Amino acid sequence: MRMPQCKIPRPGAIISQDSPERRATIMKRPLLTGMLIFMALAFAASMARADGILVPGHWPPPRDVIVEPLPAFAIKYHHVKVDIEGQLAKTHIDQVFINQVNREIEGTYLFPIPEGAAIKDFKMWMNNEPIPGKVLDKDEARRIYEAIVRQRKDPGLLEYVDRGLFRASVFPIPANGEQRIEIEYTEMLTKNNNTVPYTYPLNTERFSSKPINDVTISVNIHSKIPIKTVYSPTHTVSVRRPDNNTAAISYEEANTRPNIDFSIYYSLSEDDIGLSLLTWKPKGEDGYFMFLAAPPAEVQEKEVAAKDVVFVFDRTGSMSGEKIEQAREALKFSLRNLNAKDRFNVVTFNETPEPLFDKLQPATKANIDKALEMAGALTAMGGTNIDEALTKSAPMLTDKSRPSFILFMTDGLPTVGVTDVDQILADVQKAMPKFVRVFVFGVGYDVNTFLLDKMAGNHNGVTEYVRPGEDLEVKVSGLYRKISYPILANLEIDWGAMRPYDIFPGKLPDLFKGSQIILAGRFKGSGTAKVKLTGEAEGKKESFLLTQNLSDTMPLNDFIPTLWAQRKINFLLAEIRLKGHNKELVDEVIRLSKQFGIITEYTSFLVEEPGMMMSDRFERKATEAFARSAAPKMKRESGGSAVNQSVNLASGQSATKASIGVQGYYDENGSMVSISQVRQAGDRVFFQQGRMWVENTYNEKMKTIKIKAFSEAQFQLLARDPSLGKCMSVGEEVIIMVNGQAVQIGAEGQDTL
Structure with a gap:
């Protein structure tokens, strides 16, 4: 049955849906015994807040009530659909609550209204009649918030004491039945220079006594001005870009307790490369900033730089079975997605490297077909000569005017030829041209993570690890899809009057179609800064300029210090792990971890050891705990623990990710450990x-x-x-x-x- 829409008037006005049937229904309500809420609310830990609360009983309660404990309403699902046109956002919430008792009861629906928002529609159907609702001003809302907190002995609603409130009585809710409620509000989003933030108050679900079966948020953005960067600093989201003026963002999770507000930022720019700068300056301190750059979603073929790529694939005996089959398919995918102006070669190796061609070849149909035939015939046998495979492949890349890549994949430790890690790194450093990017795939747990991480880091690439149970083909094709359309290479930034420092990551990656870079740092400057991004496209220099007042900020930018600290902590930990113990770096990791509340696998003792955070001897205790628990783990070069350490550190330093919403890490078995004590x-x-x-x-x-x-x-x-x-x-x-x-x-x- 289609639910009617009840238009919500100005704050303080009542929506009247009076009828003889409704009056009769109200008169027949059971005694307040079944409705009342002091004890019911004490048990109501599973009710949702701010994004829609359904409280057992009539609220506020009449005086002299008989108190009876009632379990809270469970939440079956929580669906949010957001449509943004330019800066006008319309948010539609759809929730289903479940009555967990064996008789019909009454409930009160409360919705704390986000600042600056206006309720537009409220949809609920009871006994074939629409349910009325009322918008309360901040003073009325505050009295209800405080009364609930006093009676429930739960401070959760105090966060919203400065907001208005929408309220509706819901009766009857059938025994063991469900009640669906929909509400919609609109708001005009504020633009800070060319960047627009949107936030949905999802964090209130963290108090749920039961995980919610299904939580989804979909955001569709359309703008007349082209959309450039789109990202979430709080959640891992999927972003789809159908065209330059449209973006579709989705987040979904099952069996979860959301514990942080959902936020996205998007930038609007007519420039070919969109630049954004967000700042946050605490009183009496240097500022924090986040800088973003992104190309358009749609790129003409002539705008894509021709690239050179050498695929260096391991075909040793340990690759036999499913791994070699996936490697074949991954290589085939990459070959089929070469662009017409690209040049390539394929080098397979075991004890010796075997190049398909004696030099780079154009990506013609004939050459690609020959490579596909070779890929289909790959067999696994022999030992692992990493040193010779890379030193023989590197000299093939000689044209620094073209983006040049090596995609290197191995599943083992070096066993043939040069096997010393430092010597291999030195040999590759000597052979590899400085302009070449090396992207590394480590397959399984029998790899030397120190070797692979240092190699990628030395040559401006990244390491991807394919853990047991993960699909090698998906990982390789996913990365290749990202780098297959180079837009701007060899990036440099002139920060002008910003006077920045501690920028992470320190090395700028190239820009590819569909990608973006996100930098976090500190700055000392003030006034207006002119930030210029320069890069190379088809061998020609191109520059893009952003002019911004460094004092322009907004309250939502308060996440930037945490993002910066996350990047710096993971950078310092990677330095300690790969270069050895350094007391100064350890002290800085501990200080930042406490200041910003960032817990890693190396600093989990901060929340696990009783009294640690309150101790007046915190620094000494924390340093001793780090030496006792973290230092031995950092020395592991291979195995599950080593691989997952690399995955954790790489995620925390990523130049393309900004999410700080979930704290956790992979343990040595590859299981996610969540941090809930911060x-x-x-x-x-x-x-x-x-x-x-x-x-x-x-x-x-x-x-x-x-x-x-x-x-x-x-x-x-x-x-x-x-x-x-x-x-x-x-x-x-x-x-x-x-x-x-x-x-x-x-x-x-x-x-x-």
């Missing part, structure tokens, strides 16, 4: 220490004011500074720094200020 409230960081959530700048020697949780004192403090609501929502027991003073909110403390 929470962020804006740009403030809290670590879980037992039952208490502690702000990162606190230590146990500080004098602390104690306030009883959910007392008048807590709400007085919140009234003085509503921004503390985000910090209070982190947990029921929390230590917050307020103007340099430690304030502990917990089971004991003063009731009034």
Whole structure:
């Protein structure tokens, strides 16, 4: 049955859907015994917040109620569809709630309204009638938020005390039945220079007592001005670009508890290469920035640079079986996707390298057919001579006016010829022209990660590891698809008046069709900066200019310091792992990890060892723990632990990824370990220490004011500074720094200020 639409009027107005049947239904409601909510809400840990809350009972409750505990409504699915035209965003939310008790009950639907948004449609059908709703202003909403928090003894809603609220009563909800609710709001997005952010408040689902079966967000953007960069700093998303003026972003996850708001940024530019600069400057500190560059989604053939590529593929005995079959198909895919102006060669190796041609050949049909025939006949046998395979392949690439690549794939350790890692690296460094990029594929766990990571790093490439159970063909074809259309090579940036430092990654990758680069760094400059990106296309220099006031920023940019710290920490860890222990670098890793709340496999002791974060001897304890737990692990060169360490570090340093939303790492078995003991409230960081959530700048020697949780004192403090609501929502027991003073909110403390 099609649900009717109820238009939502201005805040404070009531939507009336009065009828004799509805009045009769209301009169027949069961006694409040089944509806009431103090204990029900105490059990309602699984209700969603901000993106739609369905609370058992009538809210606010009448006085002198009989309290009966009721389980919360479970959430079956949560679907979000966003349409953005230019800067006007329309967000449609579709949720299904499940009544988990054996009788019909009443519920109250609450929707905290995002700042600057307007509710447009509310869809719900009960007893063949549309359900009315009411938009409450901030003062009315605040009273409801605080009342719920007081009665539920759960601070989660305090984050939204400064927002308006939409409310609707829902009755009856059938026994063990479902209730579908849809709501839609619009907002005009703010553009910062040429960059537009969009945020959906998804983080409230983190309090769910049960994972949600199905969470999906789809965002469709259309703009008259061409769209350039599209990315999410919070979630791993899929981005599809049908044309220069359209972008489709999707995020989906099953059986999950979302714990961070969903954000995307997109830039609009008429330039061939779109440049964006986002800044964040804390008071009294140097600034943080994120710089992005992206080519258009649609590229004419004449705009694609002709490239030279040599495929160097391992065909040793260890590649037999499924691996050699996948290698054949991966090589065939790459050959079939060569461009008409490209040149190529194929070198297979075991004890000795065997090139298909004596030099690079044009990508004609005849040459590609010959290479395909060879690929189909690949067999696996013999030992692994990595040194000779690469030193014989490198001299084939001689034309520095063309983007030049080696795609190197191996599944083993060097066993024939030169086997010393340092000597192999030195030999390859000597033979390889400086302009050549080396992309490395390590297959399985029997590879030397130090050798492969250093080789890719020395030659401006990346390492991709294909772990057991992963598809080699998919990995190779995925990377080749990215690099098959070079747009701009040998990039350089003139930062003008920015005076930047600590930029990560330090080496700029090339720009390819469908790709983008994301840099994070610090800056000392002020005023207006002119940032110029220069690169080579078809051997000719091209430049692109961005002029921006460095003070132009927006509150949503507060994620940039964390992104920068994530990049720097992983860079430092990679340096320690590949070059050996360095106390100065270890100290910096520990300091940044605490300051920004970033936990890696090497620093997990920060949240695992009791009392670590609050100790006044934190630095000494952390240094000892690093030496005890992390240092031995870093020495492993091969095996599952070594491969997954490389995967973790590469992900944290990536020039093309920006997501900071999920903290976790792969362990030595390839299983994902999630970090749940760190929470962020804006740009403030809290670590879980037992039952208490502690702000990162606190230590146990500080004098602390104690306030009883959910007392008048807590709400007085919140009234003085509503921004503390985000910090209070982190947990029921929390230590917050307020103007340099430690304030502990917990089971004991003063009731009034």
